[in-house]
Amino acid sequence: MKRRTLLAVTAASIASLASPGFAQTDWPERPVRILVSFPPGGSSDLVARLLSEKLSASLGQQFVVENKPGAAGTVAATALQEAAPDGYTFMLSNLTPFNVAPIRFPDTPYDPIADFDHITYIGTVNLALFVSPELEITSLDAMIEAAQAEPEKYEYGSSGVGSWGHVIAEHFQNVSETALFHVPYKGSGPMRLDFRGGVVPAIFDAVPQNLPSVEEGTAIPLAVSATERLSSLPDVPTFRELGYDVVAENWLGVSAPAGVPDEVKAKLDAALAEALSSEEVLAQFDTWGLVRSPKTSAEFSDYVEAQLAQWTPLVTSALE
Structure with missing residues (x-):
């Protein structure tokens, strides 16, 4: 009986070693893609490239940034949704394709919560x-x-039709009773x-x-959201401070197609x-004006869903 028990345990152990879930503990075993929904030079791109260097060093495989701009970020988000949930395709996710585009474009081919x-x-x-x-x-006031x-x-x-800049600009025009020409x-x-x-x-x-341009005097910030x-920008007032209810933040995160193994996500x-706690990254974030506020994965998922609810009336009223 003891021999049979030992053989059963050994067989079970071998089976667990061969299972896909166990194999994923060796992740990553080949280069990993990080999709970015805008061209090089934007906030998402800069953050993705900074973090990809850190991840490549710590996890021993190349994390390659792949820019997929277009259609208010939905090109990249759609590519993420369609990717295999095997831990080799992620996205530097942000507000526009997950909280603005699905409202602005009813035919967006993904659910921003369930599909990721x-x-x-x-x-x-x-x-x-x-x-x-x-x-x-x-x-x-002069503007x-x-x-x-x-x-x-x-x-x-x-940065595009349906982008957060477009939505906020249209909202600003509504509350300030102005008419600007959109490019x-x-x-x-x-x-x-x-x-x-x-x-x-x-x-x-x-x-x-835009901070370098502000320092050079080639860009004048009139108000922040x-x-x-x-x-x-301590000397620049907020829109709300000046009497206009224009408040918005563009969040950044890392998202995957739904179904990535838990051990890979962890x-x-x-x-x-x-990486996000390193002095180098935090110093760069301060330079860029990126505000950190740590959240657990569960809190992040809840946050994305809450942002969708928050932006729905804003997008609807701004772009109607």
């Missing part, structure tokens, strides 16, 4: 209205006065290049990537937690 595993919350960046010094406008005097004379750029781009990188080149005189864009003034989450 939202694994690690990274942080948030805030948006601001930036204008060129050539406009000779230095305050939000509103000028726009009201000459409706649709003043152009503004966003959509395929990502914030190309938009920012045109802004610096004088092609478009104003942009609604994330704060971090945070609930309180940002440490990176290993990735632990590696990301280590």
Whole structure:
């Protein structure tokens, strides 16, 4: 009996070693893709590249950033949904494809909650209205006065139709009773290049990537979408402070197609937690103006769902 018991235990052990779940503890065994829903140069891209270096070093395989811009981030999110849930395709997820696009575009081919595993919350960046010094406008009140005097004379750029910059710009026009002319781009990188080149005189864009232009004096921030003034722009008022209820944050995280093995998600989450606590990463986040607020994976999933509910009336009213 003892011999039979030993043989049974040994057979069970061998079977467990051969099972797909156990094999995943050796993950990753080949390069891992991190999809980014915008072109190079934006907040998502910069964060993805910084973290991919850390993950490659700590997990022993290359984490390769793959930019898939287009359709308010839905190109990348759709590719993520369609990827095998084997732990070799993730996404630097963000607000637009998960909380804005599904509302803006009813035919979006995925469910932002059910079709994904939202694994690690990274942080948030805030948006601001930036204008060129050539406009000779230095305050939000002056911008509103000028726009009201000459409706649709003043152009503004966003990172695309249905992007969070577009939604917030339209919401701002509603609450300020102004009319600006929208110039959509395929990502914030190309938009920012045109802004610096004088092609478009104003942009609604994330704060971090515009800080160098602010320091150079080539971009003037008129107001930020945070609930309180940002440490990176302490002299710039919030929209709410100036009497306009415009509050928005663009969250960043790491998500996967639904069904990735739990042990893979746990290993990735632990590696990301280590990277996100490093002095180098935290210092870079401070430079970019990215605000950290750690959450568990469960809290992150709940947060994405709560953001969807929060943005639904905002997107609906802004773009109707």
